[in-house]
Amino acid sequence: KAETMKLAVTTSFHNSGLSDILLPVIKEDTGLDVQLLVVGTGQALRLGEAGDVDAILVHSRGAEETFVEAGFGTHRREIMYNDFVLIGPKSNPAGLAAPDGIVAALAQISQSKATFVSRDDESGTHKREMSLWRRAGLNPENFGPWYNAVGAGMGAALNTASGLSGHILSDRASWLNFGNKADLAILFEGDPLLFNQYAYIPINPKKHPHVKQDPAAQLENWLVGDRAKGLINAYTINGEVLFTFNAHP
Amino acid sequence: MDNIWDGIKAAVYLLVTFDRDLMEITLRSLQVTLSAVAISSFVALPFGAWLAIRRFRLRRAAIAVLNALMGLPPVVVGLVVYLLLSRSGPFGVLDLLFTPAAMIIAQVIIITPLIASIAHQAIRELWAEYHDLLISMNTTSGQRIRTLIWDGRRALITAALAGFGRAIGEVGAIMIVGGNIDHATRVLTTAIALETGKGDFALALGLGFVLIFLSLLVNFATHALGRTERGKFW
Amino acid sequence: MDNIWDGIKAAVYLLVTFDRDLMEITLRSLQVTLSAVAISSFVALPFGAWLAIRRFRLRRAAIAVLNALMGLPPVVVGLVVYLLLSRSGPFGVLDLLFTPAAMIIAQVIIITPLIASIAHQAIRELWAEYHDLLISMNTTSGQRIRTLIWDGRRALITAALAGFGRAIGEVGAIMIVGGNIDHATRVLTTAIALETGKGDFALALGLGFVLIFLSLLVNFATHALGRTERGKFW
Amino acid sequence: MSSILPLTLSNAYVKRRGKTLIGPIDLSIEAAELTIIIGPNGAGKTTLMRAMHGLQRLTSGVLEFACSIDDARQAQAFVPQNPIMMRRSLRNNLIYPLQLRGVSKSAANAQADDWAQRINLRHALDQSAPNLSGGEKQKVAVARALIREPELVFLDEPCANLDGHATRDIETMLLAERAARRTIVMSTHNLGQARRLATRVIFMLGGCVHETGRADAFFDAPQTPEAAAFLTGDIV
Amino acid sequence: MSSILPLTLSNAYVKRRGKTLIGPIDLSIEAAELTIIIGPNGAGKTTLMRAMHGLQRLTSGVLEFACSIDDARQAQAFVPQNPIMMRRSLRNNLIYPLQLRGVSKSAANAQADDWAQRINLRHALDQSAPNLSGGEKQKVAVARALIREPELVFLDEPCANLDGHATRDIETMLLAERAARRTIVMSTHNLGQARRLATRVIFMLGGCVHETGRADAFFDAPQTPEAAAFLTGDIV
Ligand SMILES: Nc1ncnc2c1ncn2[C@@H]1O[C@H](COP(=O)(O)OP(=O)(O)OP(=O)(O)O)[C@@H](O)[C@H]1O
Ligand SMILES: Nc1ncnc2c1ncn2[C@@H]1O[C@H](COP(=O)(O)OP(=O)(O)OP(=O)(O)O)[C@@H](O)[C@H]1O
Numbered sequence A: 001k002a003e004t005m006k007l008a009v010t011t012s013f014h015n016s017g018l019s020d021i022l023l024p025v026i027k028e029d030t031g032l033d034v035q036l037l038v039v040g041t042g043q044a045l046r047l048g049e050a051g052d053v054d055a056i057l058v059h060s061r062g063a064e065e066t067f068v069e070a071g072f073g074t075h076r077r078e079i080m081y082n083d084f085v086l087i088g089p090k091s092n093p094a095g096l097a098a099p100d101g102i103v104a105a106l107a108q109i110s111q112s113k114a115t116f117v118s119r120d121d122e123s124g125t126h127k128r129e130m131s132l133w134r135r136a137g138l139n140p141e142n143f144g145p146w147y148n149a150v151g152a153g154m155g156a157a158l159n160t161a162s163g164l165s166g167h168i169l170s171d172r173a174s175w176l177n178f179g180n181k182a183d184l185a186i187l188f189e190g191d192p193l194l195f196n197q198y199a200y201i202p203i204n205p206k207k208h209p210h211v212k213q214d215p216a217a218q219l220e221n222w223l224v225g226d227r228a229k230g231l232i233n234a235y236t237i238n239g240e241v242l243f244t245f246n247a248h249p
Numbered sequence B, C: 001m002d003n004i005w006d007g008i009k010a011a012v013y014l015l016v017t018f019d020r021d022l023m024e025i026t027l028r029s030l031q032v033t034l035s036a037v038a039i040s041s042f043v044a045l046p047f048g049a050w051l052a053i054r055r056f057r058l059r060r061a062a063i064a065v066l067n068a069l070m071g072l073p074p075v076v077v078g079l080v081v082y083l084l085l086s087r088s089g090p091f092g093v094l095d096l097l098f099t100p101a102a103m104i105i106a107q108v109i110i111i112t113p114l115i116a117s118i119a120h121q122a123i124r125e126l127w128a129e130y131h132d133l134l135i136s137m138n139t140t141s142g143q144r145i146r147t148l149i150w151d152g153r154r155a156l157i158t159a160a161l162a163g164f165g166r167a168i169g170e171v172g173a174i175m176i177v178g179g180n181i182d183h184a185t186r187v188l189t190t191a192i193a194l195e196t197g198k199g200d201f202a203l204a205l206g207l208g209f210v211l212i213f214l215s216l217l218v219n220f221a222t223h224a225l226g227r228t229e230r231g232k233f234w
Numbered sequence D, E: 001m002s003s004i005l006p007l008t009l010s011n012a013y014v015k016r017r018g019k020t021l022i023g024p025i026d027l028s029i030e031a032a033e034l035t036i037i038i039g040p041n042g043a044g045k046t047t048l049m050r051a052m053h054g055l056q057r058l059t060s061g062v063l064e065f066a067c068s069i070d071d072a073r074q075a076q077a078f079v080p081q082n083p084i085m086m087r088r089s090l091r092n093n094l095i096y097p098l099q100l101r102g103v104s105k106s107a108a109n110a111q112a113d114d115w116a117q118r119i120n121l122r123h124a125l126d127q128s129a130p131n132l133s134g135g136e137k138q139k140v141a142v143a144r145a146l147i148r149e150p151e152l153v154f155l156d157e158p159c160a161n162l163d164g165h166a167t168r169d170i171e172t173m174l175l176a177e178r179a180a181r182r183t184i185v186m187s188t189h190n191l192g193q194a195r196r197l198a199t200r201v202i203f204m205l206g207g208c209v210h211e212t213g214r215a216d217a218f219f220d221a222p223q224t225p226e227a228a229a230f231l232t233g234d235i236v
């Protein structure tokens, strides 16, 4: 009987559809039955702290480092990255222009008070958005009603943005896989500040002796291996590459 | 266990400090849910009574459908309301999406079958008792329905309270149509879902306990006003 | 509107192609919910009956609390069950988290107050009718409860169906304690939530319609078996 | 106003799940008669009266009035064997039929006072009706039926739980109604009462009208041996 | 087995929301008596019998048996004024009290057949009890009470809806019970019946026992003017 292990991942990773490609191959190569728990970043970290999963795969560097430092994870292993994109109405009401950089683009949105939807759930995406506002010298607490802090996962927030015809910061994978685009489109992309690193953290067996250490290590080995590299780099939606493998073997 | 304890502490802390945000979302929860319960009761009680007094060919089927509608998945209701109210939907011009009104609409759809079904059940018993009398007095359907609702009001309170319970704790639908927008459509349940997603379980539980406390309050108030437990056998 | 139409098409497509995954999650939905309803009914019906026949000082309060518990927010129930079953929780060793058993536990907690409350309401009426007879025959409490449940079974079916409806459509709690793991704990509602998050409304709606269809099926089957609409006044 | 009577039943049957409760029945009720229905338990007296009043659908056969069914329904009242008390006060039970007709609150209350007086229950006007004693409920049911001044009244054993005095009061009331040329159809097991009140008798047996005739003729010389046996209290 | 009787009520009251329904009552019921309770509507007959049987709590005062209350409860039965039919078939209504005692299915069925025969309802054994006619229900209630062979039986106007023949059947049954030295307490508005059956009479008025005595003495020469008036059907 195949060995199972539980892996908590963020919504963005799962929504990208990549997991559907990887899991069957993982099963084939290692015999591992990886059960995905698709949750918010914060919840994923909590599941790890409680020892309810064997490893986590998230994208929020600061929180990850604290997690490992506190001894909940053995180490942090970078696997791949994708990037965030700024979504907004096709008509581009705030008049965003590509060369200005993401910080300038956000500043312009705030200036024209164009509708903006923020996830507001302390996810990796939300934390990145906040740091970008900070860089623009702005504090969302002072924003007016054009700024909608919706407190929801990526998909729900995208639905809201689509319903409001608003701007939103999303990871590329979620966006490409999103089916309710309405009149939204990518308005801005490609700034290095939008770089989004995913990392794998096995749960520390010293804290939770029952965690499945070996399968977790096996999975890590697979994820940083050539087979994973090939699959991740080759995964595209509508011809667009979603993830870039950058693990150090 | 510690988390649950932290949750209780969080609830007490939120309550004694009269947290402004908490007040706001609590009041919004109440407002949305009470509106939904009022509207639903207005529709569902007479409908339940009507179903109890009418004999028609598809009656059994109608009752089975009504009972089945109690199982309408909130997420699906949310989706459908979202599609109807969205800009590109047929009622887009009303601009109701992501407003408390949209949340009320979704909740009304969810709890109306529940209230109607329980009301039907309660009124059926009373109708069995009153049947001969009301037929004999040559009452109109409207008079019958009004009489049954009035004389059965105690049992109907349970129906309305069941609807209240379902609505106040509901999150799937109002998350979609309300959007959980801070200071606009955030209510207790969506806030709880948010804190859960953030992994702040203590705060989530704290909000949950506030919600339960609110439920208790509404129920005790209803019982006190309705004097539901007095009378013949009590 | 197009989306709704697409949803119906998706539902039909899923059903006629006998989609394997759909079969799997549908069966799991049914299994989890029917287990929860069975367990809850087993507890809630006698409890509701007991509450109807007992006179004690805090009776009104107990009923108000029971009614209030109908409003237990699923997310909070999910959280508490999660904390209890979590590895670091008191029942962690049972290793129930993220299994159908955990989902059943959460659903039982959610629907027991609902079933008990409706059952209490229904049995109260019957008890008013049988009171003198059963007291006069010097029955024990157990005998009274069994008699009332048996003779009131038709009304109690509504209670169980209300519980079924609430459980089959529930998503907040089972998402947290079940984890929506593919091929392990994914059920219809969590699948719907997932597709909604992906913005694939057609599929989400399709699954929703399948769920409603399932609900209808269960209700019609129950009515057919229970012959609920025959008898004295029907 | 033209009378709703005569009421005619032709070849009427009431069946339940294949079992014939009453039938075949051919019968007519004339205006200003006081018809008493007698017969053993389970003979179908209640079923017949319910069918005539419209509480029970005929399985087959015809029920006709001298006017439209709707008008007829409006002009008749029924006092069932087990009085149904609404879960309200005695006063509200009495004024309920008046409220249905839109009688003003004060007029309705005055009438309720008057009728409560007649049935000796004025002191209990504000009591909850389901708490009344068995006999009191029966009196309320009679008053609630007569308060509408119906042209045709059905009474199903209205004196079964009444004491001697109350029975006499009700009988006096019914004789007054008879004198006012109202039409009354009543069942009873009290043969003395039947003799005192009836102008016409229907003797039922096994779901059929076994014998019917003018009251004096019937009681003096019943035509069938069964009726004769019933009148002497023998098994029929 | 020692008798549960005499039953004694001392200074007993039943009140509801401040209103005294009956009281003060001092009374004892001796073994092997057939006590008939008479009195006008609303006098408190039903309330008194319910209180003695334990259906209604005394607001104050004492109710005592010759044995413990639990044993006494086990050995008595009650037939209410409005018979309560369980929503089951007639057969299942009759065997219910036997099932409670764990009597075997076949023995219970045999007894049900026997009793259905005695009340002339054998043909209706599988009919749903709530659908029976008023008189049939009353007979079922009596049979369901006697099937347990209780030492003490309360009957509240058991013949109110019965025809002459059924009344005689029930009276015969009760006389047989009396002959078997069972104790019976029964209320009725039928003074002829009271005369035929009673060994002792309780005359109630306004919630109190107004007069009580041996049956023959009471009917021949009532001591109080109210009782005398009641016996002649006058207002009291
Ligand atoms: N729904 C039913 N199904 C089967 N039998 C029924 C139903 N309703 C009534 N009956 C039977 O029909 C017969 C006639 O009933 P009905 O109530 O008319 O008698 P009744 O003459 O009024 O008797 P009583 O003097 O006892 O009141 C009874 O034997 C009764 O058991
Ligand atoms: N819960 C109650 N609250 C107020 N009054 C009540 C209540 N129950 C009974 N009564 C009153 O108490 C009186 C006695 O009632 P009871 O039923 O004992 O009379 P009864 O002698 O059996 O009369 P009947 O011959 O009509 O059956 C009645 O006047 C009744 O209205």
Ligand SMILES: [Mg+2]
Residues within 6 Å of the ligand: D045, D046, D047, D081, D156, E133, E134, E135
């Ligand atoms: Mg009858």
Ligand SMILES: [Mg+2]
Residues within 6 Å of the ligand: D133, D134, D135, E045, E046, E047, E081, E156
């Ligand atoms: Mg009485």
